[in-house]
Structure formats: C-alpha cells, structure tokens
Amino acid sequence: MHGWMMSITLFLSQNDLSVRLDYNQPWNSPHNAQVYAVSIPAFQIQEMDLGRTRNGYGITIYMGNPNLLHRNQTVRIREISKGTSHTWLAGEAAGNYQPWGYPFNWRSLGTKLCDGPNSFGQPAWGGGHLLRADGNVTFISDQASPRILQTLAKAPPVATPDQTAVPDRRFTIGSYSWKHIELQSDPQDKQQYMVRVLRSPAGRPLKIFFYATKRFTPEELEYPKLNIAVLRFKTHIGPQTEIASTLKDTTLAKETTPAQFQASVKLLQKIQQQLPRRETSH
Template sequence: MAQQRRAGLTWVELFIVIGILTLMMALLLPMVQNAREQARKASWKNYLKSIGLALHNYHDTYRFFPPGGIIREDDVAMHGWLMMIMPYLDANPLSVMIDYDQPWGHPANIPVFKRSIPYYMIPDVDLGLTSAGHGLTQVLGNPNLMHRNSSVRLRELKGGAAHNWFAGEIAGNYQPWGYPFNWRPLGTKLCDGPESFGHSAWDGGHLLLVDGRVSFFSDETSPEILRRLANAPPVATRDQTAVPDKTFQIGNFYWDRFELQSDPQGKNKYLVQVLHNPTGTPLQINVHVTKRFTPEELTYHKTSIEVLHLLSQITPSTDVASTLKATTLAEATSPAQFAANVKTLESLQKQLLKK
C-alpha cells in the first residue's frame, strides 16, 4: 500500500522559505529607503521653489526683495526676511499675529515664532527648539541680496537671475526662523562643517536660484563654481552682512499651555504658555489673552484665527497677584477664580529655573 503524503512543510522547507523571504526583504529595503529619500528631496525642492516664488511676489509688490533683517538705528533687531515672505507662503495668519512694534524675540511674539514652519525645514527632520522656545530654519539666504536693511532690486543683478542664488539648506548651526540675521556666505565647499551649506545625508545640497530653479550641487562641486555664485554681483559690504557672534542652544525644549479660570460666557479667554527644558523644568511663563470664539465662528477658518496678546511674563521676581490685578483678567473672574489663578501661577513660578 502506497505511503500517504504528510500535509504541510518540513522544517527544512520552512527554513528555506524564511531564508528566501529574508533575502527578498534585504534586497527590497534599500530600494524602499531610496524611494523615500527621493520623495523627501522632491518635497524639499518644492518647498524651496515656493520660497523663490514668495520672494518674487514680494518683489512684485514692493519693487525690491525683502531686507535680510530690519535693524533699527539703535541696533535692535526687529524682523527678518523669512517672516516678511509669510503672506506669500499661504501663511498670512502668522503675519497678522505679529506685534511689529516689538522685536522678534519679545514675549509678545512667542506665539508665532515658537512654531515650526514646514517650508523652512527638510521633511521628516525634527531639530527641536531653541532654549528660548523658538522654531528653527534650515534655510539661510544670500547675504549679497538679503542683509541689514537691504532693498536689492532684480535689475541690480548684473550677471542675470540664472547666475545668482537666493538661499539654500545649511549643514549646521541652525537658527530660529524669526531671527533677523538669517543669511550666510556660500563658501567654496558644501557639507564642510556646521557653518557650510548642504545636507550631509545627501552628499551635497540644494540652492534656490534667482530665476526660480532649484539645483542640487554635490559636495564634490568645483570650488570655482561656488565661488562664482558667491561673488555674483551685487556684492554687499562687510558692514551690511555683519551678524552677531551667537550660537543657539537647540534641543528637546517644548511648550505647554493651559487655560486660566475665567467667565465661560466672557468675550475673552486667558491662556498660559510655559516653556520647559528637556527635563521638564519651566523656563518661561507667559500669560496671554485671546478672543473666545462662538461655535458659529469656529466653523469658518478665516474668522477664527487665534491671536494671542501678551498680558504678562512671569519671572521669579514677579508679584503674581498684583500683576494680574492690573490686567483685564481681574474683571473677567470671580474672587474665587482669581485666587485659583494666582495660586496656579505662583506654583509654576516656584519651579522656574533661575538664569
């Protein structure tokens, strides 16, 4: 009588199948990773193209490219070019939230500058925040075109738009995107340390050219080619392109926020934003007021833009009760609510890391 065949796989056959699947995964994984990296590069190129379009739209409006930074006569740095092109990057709500009478780093402008802007960061890269709670940029500009109080016009580019550059991604020493000194000399080699341009994972970097193209340059690009781009006229003076000697501390700093007690039927609500260091210790406490939207207003995005107005920054020496009494919060709360708010803020205040 013929022997009945056993159903299923033997251990040897199972190991062979597993080996084949493992080999296929090993062969496919680099292809998948390469496809993802190419998609990241394509998205990043589109971001840079959007920045280029925004710069030209700014030029169409004002007849010159945005200043690299607005620096007052008393040397107070106000706002930079990455902020000025916001209305042309589908980010106009941010531009209307800025207090332009205050410098970029003032607590009143924290609600805007704490944000991370996708256009200014390579996709899927999270560098964290600065120790002051500011969002970062991996894009810096051409100091010959955008520097202190500059107003360079397109017709001043003697070598033509195709032979000059606007901006590119940097290799390190990242800065807040709101910083009014977001420019850097191109240099003659990419991916050559934290003060250079490029992205080391790509063995090179992208440059946004003034004609709107985004070109990739290898880290093996001839120094002469980069030198020609760097020196394309107009060439700014050393005084025009001078920047503070400052390096920003970057890490897993994070913001937390909560609402203070107040009349739920009142026209305003009161919010506290707290910056923490990576260990969770509070570094900043800012009290803001904003409009309380009705359910109907919340259904329309354009009418429900949350604009925060600074009431107070709580420091280790702040008299919390007296400070809050001098604001509209005192009128918007019952005595019990006011007392509870003071207690909450004083508790946070005791945890503040003293500088």
C-alpha cells in the first residue's frame, strides 16, 4: 500500500513522516493525505518547483529500478550478483512525474536517456544521473551507447513482468497548494481542530479534510522533536456534505461551545460553496 520512497524518509530530514503515517490505510487514503502532501526537497531537483498533483500530493523527480524496488519484495545485497557498483538503483525521470508516495515509483531504464517523458535524464543537461546500489552517482550522457544502459538494466536479479507491472496512470501536476485553517475551540482542551483545504492554481477550493490533533502544553512545545503533531483524520467534507450534522458526530461538538461550533459550521459552509460539483481525481 506504500512505496519505497516512504521507507527512506527515515534517513532524511523528514523522519517524522513515518510516525504520522497510518500504515493500515492506503497511501491515497484521506487519513494519509497530510503526510503525502509534503514536498520533500531531496526528492526534487533544486530550483525546479514541480508543484503538486491535482489531489495535493508532493512530487518526486526520481524513479527506481523495477528489478530492485518493485512492490511486496525485498532484495538482499547477496542477490545483486554482478555487484552493487554495476547495478543501478534510481535515477532522474525525464517527465511524467509521480507523487513520491505512489507505490509504483519505478520504470524501465530503456536504451537511451532523454528519449521522451517516460525515459530517464534531463534534456537540458544532455543526460542524467544514476544512483548505483553501492551509493555512488554516475552521470550518463544521452549519447551513451545503448549497450551501457542494457547492461545496467539486465543486471540481476531480474524481476518478473507481473512483479514490475504498473497501472496505466498519469498525474496532473501544477501549482496546487494546501491551506491550514484552525477552528475555534477552548485553548484549555486537550485537542485542537483544523481543516486542510486543497486549492487549485487559481485559488479555488478543491477538497476539505477535517482533522483533530493533540494540543501540546508549553512545556511539551520545548521539545518539538519528542512531541510530533499527528493529525487524526475525522471526516472529508464534499460538495454535498451536510456539515452541521457531520460535525455533530465528531468530538468537536462536545468540546466546543455552541457559538464556537456554529462559527466552524459557517466557515466550512462558506468554503464548501466554492467546491466544484465533482471532486478532482489524479
């Protein structure tokens, strides 16, 4: 349900993401939207802002070796029989970028770099970088012999077509953004409530997710690394959602005053009126 890139966030500056992730829910569940919405600089090229997908997911420019990183499989070092220095692990995609949380972030190396959006490399560079399994990075020209790429692509272990099959899917990418709005509640309560609103490049609301999270004490806030704010998904508010009755079924109704509750309802109704009749996909 989750891709290989989530596994390596533990070794990046985003190591709190795995704590916030609900592994019992699919990657594209509303429960995990606040995790996979994060744009991770290490998964992109510096000064190249890819934006997000139309569903608000952060993007990666990197794709993996399907023989090593396909789903539901673990490849051990001893299985890389040609040696880690002769086996590629990942590289920069030329196009058709995907969310970094997508479980199918791999593609065939092909026989030429910069050969269309489904290949590897960056045309402006005249080639691309490949990360080898030993951790070294090599730049390969788009004029390199096809035999070089074929040799790398065929380095064992070689997965089966069923293991490396991917859905036929393309993601719409643009300047989509999330807006975080806190709802009124008692500052002394143990929980605080908020909504995250996905906005289109033109600023129009596209999705509304309602969350609750623990309210930290001033003492706890002194140690932010030990007190990670985990947003607990409560409900999704669509264009036809009856907001007042939906919120009454949550703890918000019990932990806020009637005036605070009504203020939250009115705020969400105002945003809801701007939602498209049909919500976005991909």
